[in-house]
Amino acid sequence: METKGENTGRPTDPARFFTSKTGSNEQIPGCCSIDFTVAVVLPAGGSGERTGLSTPKQFCTFLSRPLISYTIQAFERVAWIENIVIVVAKDSLDLMVNIVQQFSHKKVKVVPGGSTRHRSIFNGLQAFQGRGEGSALKKPKVVIIHDAVRPFVEEDFLLKIAIAAKEQGASGAIRPLVSTVIATTSEGYLDHSLERAKYRASEMPQGFLYDIIYQAYVQCSEADFEFGTECLHLVLQYCGTNARLVEGPPTLWKVTYKRDLFAAESIIKETLSQTACVVTGVCEESTRLACALQKTLRAQDMHVDVISTSLRSSGTFISKDWNFIHVTVKSTCLTDLGELVKTFKESDHAVLYPVVLILVHLDVLEQSSTSERMAALGGIRDLATEAKRINILLYGILLNHIKDAEQWEEAVEHLSQITTALIKDRNPALTGQLLWV
Structure with missing residues (x-):
């Protein structure tokens, strides 16, 4: 042959x-x-x-x-x-x-x-x-x-x-x-x-x-x-x-x-975990979180790039990384995430190595209940099951928006630690789970 x-x-x-x-x-x-x-x-x-x-x-x-x-x-x-x-x-x-x-x-x-x-x-x-x-x-x-x-x-x-x-x-x-x-x-x-x-x-x-x-x-x-x-x-x-x-x-x-x-x-896991790409929207809250996350991840010796969703549509940003963090405040985040999974599938990006894709949903609605927040992301398990079939490991993290500067910094640091652990471990058993910071 x-x-x-x-x-x-x-x-x-x-x-x-x-x-x-x-x-x-x-x-x-x-x-x-x-x-x-x-x-x-x-x-x-x-x-x-x-x-x-x-x-x-x-x-x-x-x-x-x-x-x-x-x-x-x-x-x-x-x-x-x-x-x-x-x-x-x-x-x-x-x-x-x-x-x-x-x-x-x-x-x-x-x-x-x-x-x-x-x-x-x-x-x-x-x-x-x-x-x-x-x-x-x-x-x-x-x-x-x-x-x-x-x-x-x-x-x-x-x-x-x-x-x-x-x-x-x-x-x-x-x-x-x-x-x-x-x-x-x-x-x-x-x-x-x-x-x-x-x-x-x-x-x-x-x-x-x-x-x-x-x-x-x-x-x-x-x-x-x-x-x-x-x-x-x-x-x-x-x-x-x-x-x-x-x-x-x-x-x-x-x-x-x-x-x-x-x-x-x-x-192999160690080499795969050395870079990441943070995909963010144009709103102030998501951009602020993306930049803060970039700073904390770089402090852990990870090379991190931040791109906006306007560049995401071209698909060219996926050419060098196996780790992606999608930061969003939109209620339609799962739809956007589905499009991202489709981009990976069409490019065969995950043929050689499993791609880690982490959804970080920043909840800026102060009056929303926990059940409402979880319901908005309830479809992540089904999407993760579909993604796993093409070697994409999809995880979800729900982060509350915090106005207090000190508490916000602590939350971002906690988010960074969880993100790093998911990227390094690449545990397929945790895909589809929604973690709450």
Whole structure:
């Protein structure tokens, strides 16, 4: 299965926060210097036994997406990578194809894997030779091999790996050892320990001139296919190519255990929660609240923009955020909120990540009762149910208008805390609830 084309309508990728400051549009230095073709092979045929889960870890989901989709996106957002080959177990082919289609991944070809890691990688490389299912992809100058369960690889490091592979023939990521390595006797006693400073952990990604890694696999033995794990060793043994080793960032870590899935989800939530957009009407009360909310949220290190409803109709404001706070005093606020949900749906903005949409209704009618206030927003649960189907998490907050300056400041601070918690937790169980400040 293969998809092509660019998806220029996508919102900004949260992964940018690993390589640039929030809100920055600066390009990574050197990206434009790539003058050779680069492709990626992602072996994803493992069973993930160490997670203790029945589902292979690459298909485990958090924030409504499987882990492998995040890894694909990490490469998909790199403009100079032309093709991404995903190698999965034969019984997972249909599942992988559905994932590619559901999340509109581009430049992707799915091929069946083999019985071992090396056999699967070789199957992925053969996709560029016209072997296996479907037509051949364009043979790249450099191919990057990466684990499907390392979703946080950074573009600037991929650039280093690709250039080193082009110049040297092979390159690989390394990291300092965390623990001391020891050898044991057959009886289970300490034999000796290694001097940790002299050794490094071999990590992914690894890069190769395509012709070199392909020829290494053509020549390698059945024992290599069956028991080997290190691609860098194959090109050294069969092609005489000694890889250049590049020390990588801490974000290269691999999802291995169940707890790693929770850590990955936490990282994604943290990056998603760094920006927000406050949508407000033109009346004095809502504008005042929006500006006060912007100030308190910025004090919590969140980048917050305020726009008026006059700009909302264009839909262009949704291009960079996954968190929106709709401040209103209108009794018809649910109608406006419904239009906002429709805008998200039409733009496919929530395909990759759940969008948080918080309605903050400022009640300026001093004589209205609590039952009247709640009734005015009684339809929020139904709207939230509809929104959740398209990955939008809708929450409601009812705030009384307070004339006393000190009490007003306390209320805004409380509102800010609730808003921050909803954005960071992204708890689908709370959608449709109407909180009262």
